[in-house]
Amino acid sequence: MDSKMKTSRRTFLKGSVALAGGSVAGAAVANEADPLITEVQEWASATGVGVDETPYGMPISFEKDVVRRNVEWLTASPISSINFTPIHALDGTITPQGCAFERHHSGAIELRKEDFRLMVNGLVDTPLVFSYQDLERFPRENHVYFCECAANTGMEWAGAQLNGAQFTHGMIHNMEYTGVPLRTLLNEAGLGAAGDLTGKWVYVEGADASSNGRSIPMEKALDDVLVAFKANGEALRMEHGYPVRLVVPGWEGNMWVKWLRRIEVTDAAVESREETSKYTDVYEDGTARKWTWVMDAKSVITSPSPQMPVSHAPGPMVISGLAWSGHGKITRVDVSRDGGITWQKARLGKQGDSKALTRFYLDGDWDGKAMLLQSRAMDETGYVQPTKQQLRDSRGENSVYHNNCIQTWYVDENGVVENVEVS
Amino acid sequence: MSKSLSQIVLPVAGGTALALSLALVVANLDYGQNKISSLEGRLEQASMRADEAAGKAREEAAVTAELEAKIAEIQADAKVRAASNPGLTEYAPKRESGYGLGRKARTEEIAAWDIDVLPDGRGLPQGRGDVFTGEEVFAEKCASCHGDFAEGVDNWPVLAGGFDTLADKDPVKTVGSYWPHLSTVWDYVHRSMPFGEAQTLTPDETYAIVAYILYSNDLVDDEFELSHENFSGFEMYNKGGFLIDDRPEREYARWSSEPCMENCKPSVEITMRATFLDVTPENGGESVMNDAKADDTPTFVAKAATSDATGGEAETAAPSPAIDPALLASGEKVFKKCKACHAVGEGAKNKSGPQLNGLIGRPMGAVEGFKYSKVFVAAHGEGRIWDETALTEFLAKPKSYMKGTKMSFSGLKKEEDLAAIKAYLKSFGE
Numbered sequence: 001m002d003s004k005m006k007t008s009r010r011t012f013l014k015g016s017v018a019l020a021g022g023s024v025a026g027a028a029v030a031n032e033a034d035p036l037i038t039e040v041q042e043w044a045s046a047t048g049v050g051v052d053e054t055p056y057g058m059p060i061s062f063e064k065d066v067v068r069r070n071v072e073w074l075t076a077s078p079i080s081s082i083n084f085t086p087i088h089a090l091d092g093t094i095t096p097q098g099c100a101f102e103r104h105h106s107g108a109i110e111l112r113k114e115d116f117r118l119m120v121n122g123l124v125d126t127p128l129v130f131s132y133q134d135l136e137r138f139p140r141e142n143h144v145y146f147c148e149c150a151a152n153t154g155m156e157w158a159g160a161q162l163n164g165a166q167f168t169h170g171m172i173h174n175m176e177y178t179g180v181p182l183r184t185l186l187n188e189a190g191l192g193a194a195g196d197l198t199g200k201w202v203y204v205e206g207a208d209a210s211s212n213g214r215s216i217p218m219e220k221a222l223d224d225v226l227v228a229f230k231a232n233g234e235a236l237r238m239e240h241g242y243p244v245r246l247v248v249p250g251w252e253g254n255m256w257v258k259w260l261r262r263i264e265v266t267d268a269a270v271e272s273r274e275e276t277s278k279y280t281d282v283y284e285d286g287t288a289r290k291w292t293w294v295m296d297a298k299s300v301i302t303s304p305s306p307q308m309p310v311s312h313a314p315g316p317m318v319i320s321g322l323a324w325s326g327h328g329k330i331t332r333v334d335v336s337r338d339g340g341i342t343w344q345k346a347r348l349g350k351q352g353d354s355k356a357l358t359r360f361y362l363d364g365d366w367d368g369k370a371m372l373l374q375s376r377a378m379d380e381t382g383y384v385q386p387t388k389q390q391l392r393d394s395r396g397e398n399s400v401y402h403n404n405c406i407q408t409w410y411v412d413e414n415g416v417v418e419n420v421e422v423s
Numbered sequence: 424m425s426k427s428l429s430q431i432v433l434p435v436a437g438g439t440a441l442a443l444s445l446a447l448v449v450a451n452l453d454y455g456q457n458k459i460s461s462l463e464g465r466l467e468q469a470s471m472r473a474d475e476a477a478g479k480a481r482e483e484a485a486v487t488a489e490l491e492a493k494i495a496e497i498q499a500d501a502k503v504r505a506a507s508n509p510g511l512t513e514y515a516p517k518r519e520s521g522y523g524l525g526r527k528a529r530t531e532e533i534a535a536w537d538i539d540v541l542p543d544g545r546g547l548p549q550g551r552g553d554v555f556t557g558e559e560v561f562a563e564k565c566a567s568c569h570g571d572f573a574e575g576v577d578n579w580p581v582l583a584g585g586f587d588t589l590a591d592k593d594p595v596k597t598v599g600s601y602w603p604h605l606s607t608v609w610d611y612v613h614r615s616m617p618f619g620e621a622q623t624l625t626p627d628e629t630y631a632i633v634a635y636i637l638y639s640n641d642l643v644d645d646e647f648e649l650s651h652e653n654f655s656g657f658e659m660y661n662k663g664g665f666l667i668d669d670r671p672e673r674e675y676a677r678w679s680s681e682p683c684m685e686n687c688k689p690s691v692e693i694t695m696r697a698t699f700l701d702v703t704p705e706n707g708g709e710s711v712m713n714d715a716k717a718d719d720t721p722t723f724v725a726k727a728a729t730s731d732a733t734g735g736e737a738e739t740a741a742p743s744p745a746i747d748p749a750l751l752a753s754g755e756k757v758f759k760k761c762k763a764c765h766a767v768g769e770g771a772k773n774k775s776g777p778q779l780n781g782l783i784g785r786p787m788g789a790v791e792g793f794k795y796s797k798v799f800v801a802a803h804g805e806g807r808i809w810d811e812t813a814l815t816e817f818l819a820k821p822k823s824y825m826k827g828t829k830m831s832f833s834g835l836k837k838e839e840d841l842a843a844i845k846a847y848l849k850s851f852g853e
Contacts, residue, residue, distance in 0.1 A: 074569070076578035077774065079616070079763050106621065107759070111746040117538055119528050127528035135523045139515035163697040181515055188521045203539060211614050262536050270539050271604050273611040277596065280665060287588030288601075288661075292668040306697070334682065339691030343684045357684060372691060382679040394674055398594055410693060421696035423690075 034392040058098075065089070068099055068278070071164060078166065080109040080210075083150065084170030087300075087322065088307040093174055093349070093357040094144070100173035102239040103149055103253065105210030113243045116207075118185075118227075122264035123200065132243055138180040138188075143226065143249070146324045148172040148295050150401040151250035156162050156388075157397045160408075160419045161343075163423030165305035168407060168419060172324070173358035175246050179228030193266050197222070203270045206247055206259035208330060214255045215269035216248065218275050220293075224249045224355075227260065231310060241247055250355040251293040252401070255280050284396025297385050298404035299323035299333055299360070300378035310415030314368035321346075322357045325379035330358040332378040338373030339422040348377070371411040372422055377384025388421060420423050434690065447683035540610040544655035547609065552631025556636040560628050561635045563822065566618045567829045568775050571641040573598075578776055583639040586660065597657075599640025603665050605657045608633050617831055619763045747846070754847025757840045760832070767851050776830060781852035783845075785809050798827035815841055 060067065067334025068083040075081040082103040085095055102108065113132040121127035149171035155161045162168050186202070194200050202221040205213040216225065226247040229236060237244040248255045254274055269275065281289040301321040304310050310317065323330045330352035334343040349359030350401075359374070377385040386394075390406035411421040440800075452661040503729040508849035514549055540546040552560075562571060575581035585595025594601075613629045615621050625630070642660065758767070771778040779792035788803030790794045795803070802825070809815070817824045818841055820834045837839050 077763050099564050102475075106615065106618070107762075112601045114433050117703070119449070119532065121528055121537055122526075122535050127533055128525040129532065130525040135526055138522060141512045141515050159695045165806070184515065184517070187517065189526065190521070205536075205539075207614065209619070211621070212613075224784070240676070264539070265538060266541070267587070269542075270542055270610070271538070271607055271608050273615070276604060276607050277598075278601050282589055282594055282596070284590065285558045288665045288666070289668050289670075290587075290669065294668075294670075312608075337468045341685075341687055341691060343682070355760045372693070376682060381675070383675055384680070384682045386674070386678050390678065398592070410696075411778075420693045421695040423688075423694050 011246055027414050028363070034113065035209050046156060052365045063089075066099060067103060069170075071155075071162070071167060080105050080170060080349070082151070084166045085173050086166050086307075087170050087172065088165040088305045090302070091320065093322070093359050094232060095173035095175060095357075096238045097175065097234070097240065099147070100237075100240065101171050103171070104208075104239070106208050109208045109240040109259060111140050111207060111243065111389075113321035116243050116261075118244065118255045118260060119262045120185055120189040120264075122203070123191075123194040123265050124186070124265050128189045130185070132229070135180055135227065135244065138184050140178055140180050140212075140227065142176055142178050143224075143247075144174065144176045144353050145245070145247055145249045145355045146172055146174040146295075146303070146355065147253045147256055148324070148326075150292075151293070152252060153298075153403040154400045156407075157392075157399065157403055159349055160421045163306040163419050164183075165300055165407075166307060169300040169302075169322075171253070172322075172357075174324075175231040176233065177226055177228040177231075178230035178418065179226035179247060182225040182227055182263070183223075183244070185227060186221065186265070189265075191265070194218075194267075199267065201269050201270075202263075203264040203266050204255075204257045204260065205262040205264070206241070206257045207259040209259075212257055212271060213272045214257060214274055215266070215272070215356070216255060218250060218265075220248070220251070241273045248293075250328075252279060252293060252295060255293065272301070279394065279401060281361050281399035282402050284397060289399075293401055296326065296402065297323070297325035297328035297330070297377045297379040297383050297403045299375040299385055301331075301373050301409060303333070303372065304411055304415070304417045305409055306385050306417045306419055309417050310365055310411060312415075314366050317364065317366040319346075319362040319364075319373065321360055321375050323352070323375070324356065325377065325381075325383070326355060327383065328354045328380040331380050333350070333358070333360040334376045334378075335360075335362040336374040336376070337371045340374055340406070343376065370413050372420070374406050375410060376406055444526065470546045511809055538610075538612075539608045539616060541604045542604040544606060544651070547606075547651045549651050550626035550630050551652075552627050552629070552634050552650055553648035554631075554634045555642065555646050556627075557631035557633070557635025557638070561632050563619075563627075564624070565632065567831045568618060573636055579775065582636055589661070589664065597640065598636050599642060599660055601661050601664070601843075603635070603659055603662050605637075605654065605659055610634060614635075619760055620831075620833060623833070624700055646656055651743040750843050750846045751850055753839070754843035754850075755843070757835070757844045760835075761844075764830070765847065782809050782848050783811065783814065787813075796827055796829045798825050811845060814845060818844065 065084045066089040068085060070078065070081065070235070071082040072078075074138070077118065083101055085101040090096075090099075116132045118130040119127070120130070152171035153168055156168055162296070164170075182202070191197065191276055197218045201215045202218060202219040203213055203215050205211055226249075228247045229243060229244050231237075231240065236245055241256075241260065244260045244261050246257045268375075275290065279292075281292050283289065299321055300317060302308070303318070303320050319335060321332045330348070333346040335346045336343045344362060346360040346362045351363060352358035375385075385404060385406055388403075391405050392401065408420050408422050410418045412418075429487075442539070463783075477538055488642060529711060538546065561569075561573070564575075568576055570576050570579075572586070573582035581595060581597045582683055585597040585600035588595045588600060609629060612632055613622075613624055613626070616624065616632075630649045634643065637643045637657075638645060640660075650748050761776075761779075764774050765779050766772055766774055767779040767782075771780055771791060773793045777793040777795075785808070786803060787807045787809055788799035813824075818835050821828055821830050822834075835844065
């Protein structure tokens with residue numbers, strides 16, 4: 001066995017030694033026959049589990065580590081807190097609902113469809129109340145969008161902190177939503193009373209105890225905002241706002257109000273707690289920026305990453321990651337193995353959807369030497385994901401939100417990966 | 424297509440030139456006038472035909488160009504549509520007249536839900552509250568998390584102080600130092616607080632609490648009274664501290680040039696390594712250690728999702744068979760009201776309230792490491808015990824049973840809730 005592979009990779013190599021012996025030269029030769037092949041295994045002889053064993057299936061037990069995780073010291077109570085999507089262990093672009101990150105301000109609530117009411121009021125011709133069933137009778141659309149918390153990567157402003165893509169970049173998920181365009185509901189109530197729509201706002205509010213409310217400018221409300229009731233084909237999960245949540249494509253997750261109960265047309269922003277004391281960005285000189293809604297282009301390598309060390313010998317290796325932009329499509333992702341000295345264009349898993357996650361791959365060989373892995377996203381506006389230094393030079397280190405810097409992973413020669421910052 | 428058309432036009436023009444030169448040669452020879460005139464006639468005919476053909480060709484070219492423009496337009500249109508629509512569904516149709524769905528909202532329904540307050544004070548109900556009253560209400564309903572002086576307990580928000588720290592390394596963003604509008608404070612306290620008992624404060628209580636928060640920030644004196652009348656005249660300290668998002672001007676243009684691909688910098692050094700190291704799950708690899716100093720920072724240990732903690736606990740703790748599982752389940756539900764401040768079950772730690780394992784039969788004020796209020800310290804000294812009667816009376820009316828308790832909970836009014844919560848707590852040991 002290669003001397004480079006020891007200690008920290010032991011766990012991974014158990015049971016795959018024969019395979020791991022391979023080298024760049026070509027297929028490996030086994031010293032003895034593999035009993036997994038030569039002996040009849042139990043699963044190849046006895047019968048398995050029947051249908052209906054799990055009427056709603058959960059991932060197989062071997063995948064029990066692929067779950068949302070919380071960083072306890074971040075918040076005072078799990079009821080007003082956040083956890084992280086295990087992006088390091090996922091592939092493709094769609095996030096399964098069961099492991100998509102949660103963010104609650106007063107806990108997730110159980111709200112029955114029968115008890116759901118959605119009010120549209122304020123500067124409308126006729127204030128209306130919709131039932132859940134009413135929503136299902138409007139023409140609906142399907143769209144894939146990412147939802148990223150404005151605080152994603154927020155712990156990394158002052159320096160590398162958390163060792164895992166899940167923790168540095170996991171406040172994000174990407175789902176296929178089914179819902180009614182918000183403009184359809186506004187039209188139903190009638191916007192005549194609002195008069196000139198420039199400078200008008202839509203205030204949206206949830207039914208939970210926090211009754212989180214945000215102001216959305218009318219232009220956006222009439223553009224691509226969805227009142228969604230399905231995600232990835234099934235009902236929303238409780239933790240994502242069952243039965244109805246707002247989808248605000250490309251904009252910070254806090255605006256995606258869950259358990260939506262009210263939509264009010266106003267002539268001014270409400271300046272609620274969530275758009276003044278929180279979700280505003282303090283710059284170096286102490287002034288703050290408000291209404292920083294759009295999530296700028298960003299990317300991260302999900303594998304290898306600290307939770308996904310390299311568990312194989314030098315040779316063929318897939319580097320994989322995610323890229324996204326609140327301004328539209330991802331057009332290109334570059335990957336560097338040397339901390340940003342040289343870059344290579346990555347292969348996009350699929351030409352990016354607008355405001356949705358794009359998967360990228362860099363296929364090649366690992367020479368067994370240490371690497372400083374970085375990825376850099378570009379979107380259709382020509383915007384290039386900045387380095388952490390560029391961001392700090394522009395804003396300082398105190399803004400908490402909207403950290404879309406280039407991430408660096410240090411992969412050592414044993415394949416162990418660590419979150420670092422580079423010059 | 425337009426190219427092939429011009430190829431038709433050229434031979435016709437060439438033919439005209441040939442006919443003309445022919446005519447000149449023929450004129451110099453002494454041929455008869457007839458011949459000449461007949462040739463002239465033919466020439467005229469030829470040039471007429473040529474003109475006709477050229478005209479026709481021009482016409483055809485124009486039609487073709489028009490068609491081509493149309494095709495280009497359709498293609499461009501499709502491109503725009505494809506670009507703006509991710510393509511899972513076509514856009515939903517729009518019915519100008521509406522769908523006639525939903526029903527008219529009633530005035531009292533709008534009044535019940537439309538409680539937001541705008542920066543200019545619109546939306547405020549009538550009412551008033553002074554600092555003195557506010558201090559009492561705050562102590563009763565807010566101080567267990569935010570501290571008696573709004574200084575914040577544990578990780579709960581600090582509401583006071585932090586002035587002139589916004590440009591510091593770790594700015595202290597409080598109501599006083601950071602919040603730009605008083606309306607936000609009123610609206611938030613009124614709609615979302617107290618945590619776990621939202622939307623129970625009266626307008627007067629809210630005015631009083633807000634007045635006290637201003638006082639704790641030294642923004643008003645102790646005789647101040649806040650009301651709907653003087654509300655809009657109040658200016659917050661950091662009112663001018665917010666600018667509208669300027670990333671487009673500040674960053675977008677600078678960060679939109681073709682990025683460097685080779686020799687982008689002379690060398691690279693690691694300047695910092697992650698502080699919190701042990702985040703890899705147990706079965707996902709061994710922990711990574713390096714020389715970063717993690718001693719002074721909180722230990723970060725990844726834990727599996729907590730979803731099964733309470734359910735599993737109830738089972739393993741083996742409740743006595745006399746307890747009805749339905750009662751236990753509704754007790755777990757009632758406990759949601761307590762969860763913000765109290766933990767129960769295996770490994771339960773003190774939060775802003777003490778952990779509740781083995782509560783029944785436990786001496787009052789006995790949990791180690793918890794800072795009890797004076798009244799519980801006294802109860803402990805007297806050797807008082809949490810028995811069923813004491814717990815029932817306390818939970819029904821905490822403030823009257825234990826005058827001076829820090830617990831900001833108004834009490835469980837329903838008998839069945841009291842029975843359920845007791846059954847639930849009992850299941851974690853007696």
